[in-house]
Amino acid sequence: MNSKIKEKPKVELILETAGEVFAEQGYNKATIRDICKRSGVNLAAINYYFGDKERLYLTVLKYYRELAIQKYPLTFGINETDTPEEKLSNFIHTFICRFLEEGKTALFGKLLAREFTESTGALDVLVEDFIRPTFIKLSSIIREIMGNKSPDKKVELCAMSIIGQCLYFRNARPVVFRLRHKEGYTDKDIKEITKHIINFSLKGLVNN
Amino acid sequence: MNSKIKEKPKVELILETAGEVFAEQGYNKATIRDICKRSGVNLAAINYYFGDKERLYLTVLKYYRELAIQKYPLTFGINETDTPEEKLSNFIHTFICRFLEEGKTALFGKLLAREFTESTGALDVLVEDFIRPTFIKLSSIIREIMGNKSPDKKVELCAMSIIGQCLYFRNARPVVFRLRHKEGYTDKDIKEITKHIINFSLKGLVNN
């Protein structure tokens, strides 16, 4: 009757809502009831379309992964003609954007950032498909900066330092916001943080 | 009858067990049933002695806080005669030990580290009583190294970078262990990590 407007397929609707809920609440705290309510679908819809909660979550990951890798190509915004320092800057900047931007394109990054501290059964696959390649990419940049003679272990530790800084100010937001007496990050905050992490890390990588 | 051996008071027994369970599982995943089972007490004991789960958790925090501040004086192992760089080294070393050591003295640190990424209702108090003082202490050391002219914001960001590195390799263990194809940290690992974070951060703080 009101069919002039083509309704969004229910599966897609659920996936989008579920992605937001999982990113907000984490896998465990997110409830099927909440997702269904926000989607305006019946409680049984998720089990009908996806089987169970876990398979919904896996489908959500696949769904947003597509959006993510299509917006952020695997190059991490890095040109091979860039200097190593430029490459690291771009890497850090891109890495932070991937879980900080508003909108759907950053949802995969948010879900991924959660897996670091609240792992689910999907972590094994996520590590091999995304996290390890990201670390390898970062490690290669670090090696360019530090020189080929740098031992693997040292490179690995430096990669941890960089990722650790980035994830801290996302995952430890409850503490950060209280310390600052200020809720949320402004765009200016994010720019400053990004710039700081780049500077701090570039200096940290200097060989002595 | 068998009263030659003085039994440990039940309240204390529950507190110790509960601390371990909360540190292992986090507040939400820890169940009263599990704590009671491990303590060998009846299911109703916790509500009888502590009222409810939340007040048990708060009491656990207070209990282990005592052990912690008595083992780790608020000085963070820092002598005022140390150089600023030595102070930072000692701070990072102490900070990491506080949530990595085995045994009961590190339990408060483990609970605190959890609050960064899985906050509970206790976070507000914990921030004011422990986390903020720790940041202030760290900030004062950073200021000594970077010079008095350094803007507050810059010092704050550097403190975040240092804490972020330390917490990463504790809270992101699921990912780290998979990346390394190795479960757990050896004492050697911990020493290397600590040494690395100290070096990386000292270089990051250098003014240019």
Added chain:
DNA sequence: AATTGTTTCAATCGATTGTTTAATTTATAT
């Protein structure tokens, strides 16, 4: 129009959780 397959729905199941109760046991004090 009848049949078939798909989707939607309210209702409910089964398991887990924090919490409470009411009865019993143990300890303490008079």
Added chain:
DNA sequence: ATATAAATTAAACAATCGATTGAAACAATT
């Protein structure tokens, strides 16, 4: 010894969650 209080227990309660059911509504096909 007896009375009172404290501690302990098994059982159940209430709320929440993921999952399932079976009937109804809808769409598509024959």
